[in-house]
Amino acid sequence: MVFLRIIGYNNVLKHMNADHRLSVPQQGKSRIPELKKGDVFLMIKKNRMIGTAVCALITAMTLTACVQVNVNTAEAAAADRESVNQVSLLQGLTFGDYNGSRSAGEVKSMGDIGIGTFDALNGELIMLDGVIYRAAGDGSVEAVDDSETIPFCDVTWFDSDESETITDIQDIASLKEVLDKKVSELGTNRFYFIRIDGKFKEMNVRSELAQTEPYKPLAKVLETDQTFFDYSDIDGTVVGLYCPDYMDRLNAVGWHFHFISDDREKGGHMLDLKFDSGELKWDYTDGFSMILPENEMFSDFDLTVDQSEDIRRVETGDGE
Amino acid sequence: MVFLRIIGYNNVLKHMNADHRLSVPQQGKSRIPELKKGDVFLMIKKNRMIGTAVCALITAMTLTACVQVNVNTAEAAAADRESVNQVSLLQGLTFGDYNGSRSAGEVKSMGDIGIGTFDALNGELIMLDGVIYRAAGDGSVEAVDDSETIPFCDVTWFDSDESETITDIQDIASLKEVLDKKVSELGTNRFYFIRIDGKFKEMNVRSELAQTEPYKPLAKVLETDQTFFDYSDIDGTVVGLYCPDYMDRLNAVGWHFHFISDDREKGGHMLDLKFDSGELKWDYTDGFSMILPENEMFSDFDLTVDQSEDIRRVETGDGE
Known part of the structure; x- marks a missing residue:
């Protein structure tokens, strides 16, 4: 004893x-x-x-x-592990606040899985198994240094509460249908992180080119500086976050997905996909934490403006 | 050495x-x-x-x-100290979820100043200097046991970032005017806790009677079960929270005040006040954390419904 x-x-x-x-x-x-x-x-x-x-x-x-x-x-x-931890508001990013406010090292202390972007909008952020990757505008992927800064992200400590094999997913709409059915059972007012590991017959992602100051609003940037990459028969992981409807002014409501390949050479913000079979894991999270940036750009934003249409365009890659 | x-x-x-x-x-x-x-x-x-x-x-x-x-x-x-820590959503309370989900003991681990209510809507919660008080529907005030449960509250660790003497406050509108002027300088997109210590010429507060299940929505409860108390020349402390506009579906936007007397015998949700001079202290907070309740009532709410009018009535004590 x-x-x-x-x-x-x-x-x-x-x-x-x-x-x-x-x-x-x-x-x-x-x-x-x-x-x-x-x-x-x-x-x-x-x-x-x-x-x-x-x-x-x-x-x-x-x-x-x-x-x-x-x-x-x-x-x-x-x-402590059951919280979605967010840096800034997506709406700050939409307005053009691409100033990194937290380092990758700090963000690693907030979770081991997540999605976001980098200082100067320099690529899409995918965090998986504790490593933070950049899927850059040129299509390349790299693990970033801890000193890299992040203007917006959502991360959590991934604990699998449930896992299942899902099959015959024809597109992003049918994936959302499967996930939303589950959310309606579990409760639409909570947060969920998911990961799907599998071989994807089709995987369509986008990233964006790094910006220079003065920063333009995100929807404006995406009109010209989005880059699209289409892959087929690619092994990898989809990381997804679900936010409840009441989060519509702090983040994007519903699902938001990023992707990274098993060889860590391809990835981005996921626009569409197709796969025969994948392993879906759920992490139910009942907490939400947010750290606001301290820069003046954020302080001065008029966040009372409705940005829902801009958010939709950003999420769907609709640059028009 | x-x-x-x-x-x-x-x-x-x-x-x-x-x-x-x-x-x-x-x-x-x-x-x-x-x-x-x-x-x-x-x-x-x-x-x-x-x-x-x-x-x-x-x-x-x-x-x-x-x-x-x-x-x-x-x-x-x-x-860590610079975060507003919230139990549930005000909108959950508005719908009638008066089920305490966190104990007073737990809430004391989240801050030392705050506002909220208790299980079964049994009075207004005022936390000051680490003690949690109930201003009950009958006008009495007591420090609650750590086992008491709380369905909704906002607390923080109060660190005075700035203090000033404010004078000639004729009503709640003129107080908000003074505070809002400062918020517009400091940044409207952040959170602020304040406390005002002074002698109040007039202090108008309300509380409410404890409810029994099945619970009615808050605005409905307040039509019949609000109680009002008017005090004059009373020494005490006003505790206030400011939430940014983007919090409109998680809390009440702008200012929300509770009051407790120095002798800890009177208090409640503050509806109006008048004072010649008071010591105002500000705590600027750049973080927000929320813990969702696990009960089924919360899970099943349709929080997509617009509750802004109910929130207004709850805040102003307008039971009509």
């Missing part, structure tokens, strides 16, 4: 806000038990220059600093 | 999601230093039955479990 256990700091981090979960390279072997109500913790902070032996000595000298945790932190950690 | 320091677990908690910040009664004396990039932590978890001496021994035996924290956690903690 183990009464005393060392746990790594990243176990604490599991219980932190997704916004603040931190990259913690682990040194040495560490046992990571679950936290339980009533557990007592002691945490020692030391200067990195000091050896572990001194650490132990001081620990013994100052053990009266123990504090008691009176809650079920495991529950808190579970809730 | 101190190289090694014991820090309490609540110092870690300061860096956690507001949703998950936990009540940590501190035992014994604890030094709480700031965390810095490069600091090394060791955390020991032990069964509460085991004494601190054993804890120290095991610490020495397992020090290889040290992990390194490579980020500025102090920054993360600061960002």
Whole structure:
């Protein structure tokens, strides 16, 4: 029976806000038990220059600093993962605020799957299994540096709540039909992330060319600077987000999909697709968090203007 | 020079999601230093039955479990406090979902100031300096138990970003005029919490009587079950929240005020006021987080219906 256990700091981090979960390279072997109500913790902070032996000595000298945790932190950690975490509003992007406000490194602390775009509208963002990729306007795909900045994205920690094989999807409309049927059963007022892994007979994506300041509104940019790529018999993953109807002024209502190929060489904002069979996984999410950018461009927008038609054109790739 | 320091677990908690910040009664004396990039932590978890001496021994035996924290956690903690944390949608409440979904104890982990209501619509919620009060339908005020549940509220950690004395406020319209002028300078697309401490020549508040299931929509309830209380020359605090225009389907746009007296015996949803001089403090908040309830009533709502007129009546106390 183990009464005393060392746990790594990243176990604490599991219980932190997704916004603040931190990259913690682990040194040495560490046992990571679950936290339980009533557990007592002691945490020692030391200067990195000091050896572990001194650490132990001081620990013994100052053990009266123990504090008691009176809650079920495991529950808190579970809730933490059930949130769609958004940088800015899609409506800020639609107005032309392409100024990256959060780094890719920060966004990685908010989730491991997601969709969005990059500073200067430099390509479509697809996050999958914790890696952030850019599907650029020239059709190329790359994993971005943590210093790359992001003006808009939605990410979450993907926990598969349900999975199923879906078959005979002829186009994006029939995919949405399958997904919407499920949403109407699960509740239309919640958020959902999905991923579909499979071989796609047809995959139609778009990206866009990086912009230079002063930035034009998104619908205007897409009239001239969209690029389209059509692939066939391509293995990859579709990442999708569903937002409830009441989100119509903070994001796009309904489904929004991005795609990336298994070889990580092709991808973009998905406009259409066709496939015989794919593995669909659902992550039901009951929370939503948003971080607003601090730049003046965002502050000065008149977001009372109805942008629904612009949003529709942006989503469908209708540049006309 | 101190190289090694014991820090309490609540110092870690300061860096956690507001949703998950936990009540940590501190035992014994604890030094709480700031965390810095490069600091090394060791955390020991032990069964509460085991004494601190054993804890120290095991610490020495397992020090290889040290992990390194490579980020500025102090920054993360600061960002964490800059979020309006909301339980459910006001529109859920308007439809009649008075089912408490989060406990007062949980809400205390999300902020120390706020407004809302209680399970069964049993009075107006005012949170001030970390205490949650109920201003009940009979005019009485009480601090509630942590087990009390809450169907809707907005809270934050109040950090005063700016304070000023405001004078000669003749009514709620003139107060909003003063506040809106400031909001137009600071940016209308952000969230703001304010508090005004002072002696109020006139203070008009309302509350409502607790409901029984099946619940009626809020506007319907207020036709018959509102209670009004008018006070004069009363010392107390106004707590106010400003939501941007794009929040019109998740909350009430603009200002929403609650009041509580200094003696904690009177309070409610503020309908009007008059005062000569008061201390106004602003907390600018650039984040918004929402936790959706899990009950079926919420899942089944048709939130595509326009509730703006109901929201107006609820806010103004217009029961007709």
